[in-house]
Amino acid sequence: MTEIIVVTSGKGGVGKTTTSASLATGLAMQGKKVAVIDFDVGLRNLDLIMGCERRVVYDFVNVVHGEATLKQALIKDKRHENLFVLAASQTRDKDALTQEGVEKVLDELTKENFDFVVCDSPAGIEKGAHLAMYFADHAVVVVNPEVSSVRDSDRILGLLASKTRRAEKGEAPIKQHLLLTRYNPNRVEAGEMLSVKDVEEILGISVVGVIPESENVLAASNAGVPVILDDNSNAGAAYKDTVARILGEERPLRFLEPVKKGFLKRVFGG
């Protein structure tokens, strides 16, 4: 049984692609057969974060239009042989994807016995975002502790509950997972940033993970290595916890406490 996970948010720049890359890699590290699809037609970026940008020959739209087979377009990850990337098209217009075309590709992945398909949604609530969420069984809603991101994610939660195949067919609703990223415990303690509890209260849903703001995320994207593979970063460790929770394991939240500065730093600054 193939499970389809959409990574979505409404607002741009909150960490959808970073999350898609780490989630897909994390599931593959657990031995699952995983495909991760970039739905952002015209603004391909997942390939860069996954570090396979120079190996893209065919893309998602080529497969939908029958110009390439799915096998030709799936890029095998360098690090995990059970992980595959399907890149977004860089040239076609936004209408290049159709609901039937997306369904055909997802059906084919199901026949190929994939355990998970991770759909990296574009920002916004237009067609691309709609198609990315339409067939999903799980949704990871990425949110930053910031007013516009929280408001947009509430809108997305509403759309997940009404504008998806599961909702239209009256099936069991999509499992919603709220992922809080770019969290800075020091700023939360200073009262400058919404806390985990604040965000959970406003949205009425509990978080599946909290990813601390980390310099390692930029370093990881610079290098084209998903941050979950960075064993020395809190962000990577938090993503590993999140993947385990999505697979049903119970793990306590980590990295929510402020990092105390040492005595010298407190006196002399820095």
Place this chain on the structure above:
Amino acid sequence: MGILDFLKRKPEPSAGVAKERLRIIVAQERSTRGGPDYLPLLRNELLEVIRKYVNVDVEAVNINLERDSGHEVLELSVALPDGKPVV
């Protein structure tokens, strides 16, 4: 944070304000969600009509759509200001 930072003015903690604003706007947007697209327009036109007679605030008109088994109830409430009407 060094010794001289004590002299700097600290910013007011703003997370509380953010939470309160979000609480209100999210509740308001949820109440109109799933309703027909004409609801916001209806609300604005009603507001204009009411304003011909009474000087009410934008937030004075509240539209609520409730679905009950089989039928829908469109509920309108207008909070009139204290004091005498304009007309």
